[in-house]
Amino acid sequence: MxxxxxxxxxxxxxxxxxxxxxxxxxxxxxxxxxxxxxxxxxxxxxxxxxxxxxxxxxxxxxxxxxxxxxxxxxxxxxxxxxxxxxxxxxxxxxxxxxxxxxxxxxxxxxxxxxxxxxxxxxxxxxxxxxxxxxxxxxxxxxxxxxxxxxxxxxxxxxxxxxxxxxxxxxxxxxxxxxxxxxxxxxxxxxxxxxxxxxxxxxxxxxxxxxxxxxxxxxxxxxxxxxxxxxxxxxxxxxxxxxxxxxxxxxxxxxxxxxxxxxxxxxxxxxxxxxxxxxxxxxxxxxxVDLPGRFQVVPGQPALVLDVAHNAHSVAALTANLDAMGYFPSTHAVFGAMADKDLAPMLAKIAPLIDRWYFTDLPTPRAETAAGLQQKWNALQMVAGGRRQAATSLHASPEEALRAAVAAADPADRIVVFGSFYTVGGVLKDGVPRLQAKHLDA
CATH class of the missing domain: 3.40.1190.10 (Mur-like, catalytic domain)
Incomplete structure (x- = not known):
């Protein structure tokens, strides 16, 4: 050799x-x-x-x-x-x-x-x-x-x-x-x-x-x-x-x-x-400690990291988010693999999300941010468009999180989920520190 x-x-x-x-x-x-x-x-x-x-x-x-x-x-x-x-x-x-x-x-x-x-x-x-x-x-x-x-x-x-x-x-x-x-x-x-x-x-x-x-x-x-x-x-x-x-x-x-x-x-x-x-x-x-499993990072806004990437785990994430109490708005950074059954995942958590930040992921297996947005829009059409949530597209989880932090108020909540790549993307440089934006508020 x-x-x-x-x-x-x-x-x-x-x-x-x-x-x-x-x-x-x-x-x-x-x-x-x-x-x-x-x-x-x-x-x-x-x-x-x-x-x-x-x-x-x-x-x-x-x-x-x-x-x-x-x-x-x-x-x-x-x-x-x-x-x-x-x-x-x-x-x-x-x-x-x-x-x-x-x-x-x-x-x-x-x-x-x-x-x-x-x-x-x-x-x-x-x-x-x-x-x-x-x-x-x-x-x-x-x-x-x-x-x-x-x-x-x-x-x-x-x-x-x-x-x-x-x-x-x-x-x-x-x-x-x-x-x-x-x-x-x-x-x-x-x-x-x-x-x-x-x-x-x-x-x-x-x-x-x-x-x-x-x-x-x-x-x-x-x-x-x-x-x-x-x-x-x-x-x-x-x-x-x-x-x-x-x-x-x-x-x-x-x-x-x-x-x-x-x-x-x-x-x-x-x-x-x-x-x-x-x-x-x-x-x-x-x-016991395990990053990325309903990991709540305290601060303003609150940050939740979860590798939920199928309907069953997203249902658990939804229940856990619901049990956290009231937040004026919930922002979701979401990236996922193309082979996932995305409709039930999105439908389950949708009632809790006020704004979506769809992201590309660094693997050919991933759905594109644009593809995720299309699936979300199709789901809204089927549901009759009763609840409109703003959406945006991003090239990476880090970029999507930055956009969410910029848009969120201190009392809001940001949840990052959908794939190990999504959560890993925001953890690359350590646990994000979101408080800095509001130190002078």
Whole structure:
């Protein structure tokens, strides 16, 4: 092999050129390279799949396990700003330099003995991160599924515990057109005789059936674990264990109790290998942090960042915005992928939005700002144009946010949502400071 890249940026560019398709579902190619790498984990592995809530569930698992004194490793995707965010070792994002040796190892294995294997960007980078994690002397590895489950690159690792969060309709071209089909794909991360935690309150029957067919140990929300609570505190109960008087997770939003319940069930399911104390649970829930999940930046105007990018997550965002109380006007910075079913997303949140700032995104998969505006206008025509909201077009999320800040009054609210690229675009230079505009007011 000649002229291997010397930087992480160079390796990522190399990965982008290797395969004709951005997404090519299947485990044969990635499994072969993993075999050549002799990739294996010596610690419990918890794999998390689902339409929404995966990242939050991984962060909750990580926070509690760390508070219990364990060395944690997390793989999640996509990233908001920097690629290195996809891997955290003991709570710290890995540095770019530490990844390079693992990219080199994957490339050597991929081209071994002239039997070259073509890998997609996601497959190559997943293998590099998994190799880094496998050598990091972890007590627990937490893997977030990228897409689906059964054919996702993370599924080359046998999970000691599988978690399936919400199941909703998304990525239909790869996973299928309905919840039952999509549920069957996500159920592919289960393993015979091992626990699977299903935190979706109304899971597809295909998920339940697959667990029974293969003999997995099914932990089902509402059957094997549950939560209750009031405005001050909440409680969790599972098989033979109960936590009472818990503070709400530091991650905002009503849906986080479901995610936290699933995380606690998973930790209970692996208790023999990874026991945690009640104090670790309490402290972990209080300290968990994950940017871009209903992240509220205080100031004037208030700023809300959320990676909601499908109908289900936008419905949750809408409910959370509604619960924030009264704001004279809400400004929305919105950019999204072209393959999303945008009409139900826009329709759900529309009653709360007074002004839209549609933005282009730096990826060919994205809908253009003009395309978003056209879809919004079509939705208004169908609705009879009862509620007019001003719209504008912008070349980037940063530009759109600047326009929103310029137009907003101090008592208003700005919400940035629609894609990791949208939220990541405004976070590139750190959390925006919006107060400056009104310091002299």
């Amino acid at each position: 000649q002229h291997l890249p010397q930087t992480l940026e160079g390796w990522l560019e190399h990965c982008e050129r290797l395969h004709a398709k951005n997404i090519d579902m299947g485990l044969a190619r990635v499994g072969e390279v993993a075999r050549r790498l002799a990739l294996r984990f010596d610690c419990p592995v918890i794999t998390v799949a689902g339409t929404n809530g995966k990242g939050s569930t991984c962060a909750l698992l990580e926070a509690v396990a760390q508070q219990a004194g364990y060395r944690t490793g997390v793989y999640s995707s996509p990233h908001l700003v920097r690629f290195e965010e996809r891997c955290r070792i003991h709570g710290e994002i890995v540095d770019a330099a530490s990844l390079i040796a693992h990219f080199e190892a994957v490339e050597r294995a991929r081209t071994q003995d002239g039997a070259e294997v073509s890998l997609t960007y996601f497959e190559f980078t997943t293998l590099a991160i998994l190799r880094l994690m496998s050598e990091a002397r972890l007590d627990v590895a937490i893997l977030e599924v990228g897409l689906g489950g059964r054919l996702d690159a993370t599924n080359i690792i046998d999970a000691d515990c599988a978690v399936i969060t919400s199941v909703d309709i998304d990525h239909v071209e790869f996973l299928g057109p309905d919840r039952e089909t999509i549920g069957r794909e996500k159920a592919g991360i289960m393993r015979t005789g091992r626990p699977v935690v299903v935190s979706d309150p109304v899971p597809p029957q295909s998920v339940i059936d697959h667990a029974r067919e293969i003999g997995a140990d099914l932990w089902r929300f509402g059957h094997d674990f549950n939560y209750s609570g009031d405005k001050q505190q909440w409680a969790w109960a599972g098989r033979g264990r109960r936590y009472a008087g818990l503070s709400y997770p530091a991650l905002r939003g009503a849906n986080q109790l479901l995610n936290a319940s699933g995380a606690l069930a998973a930790l209970e399911a692996v208790r023999e290998r990874l026991p945690v104390t009640a104090q670790a649970v309490r402290t972990g829930l209080a300290l």
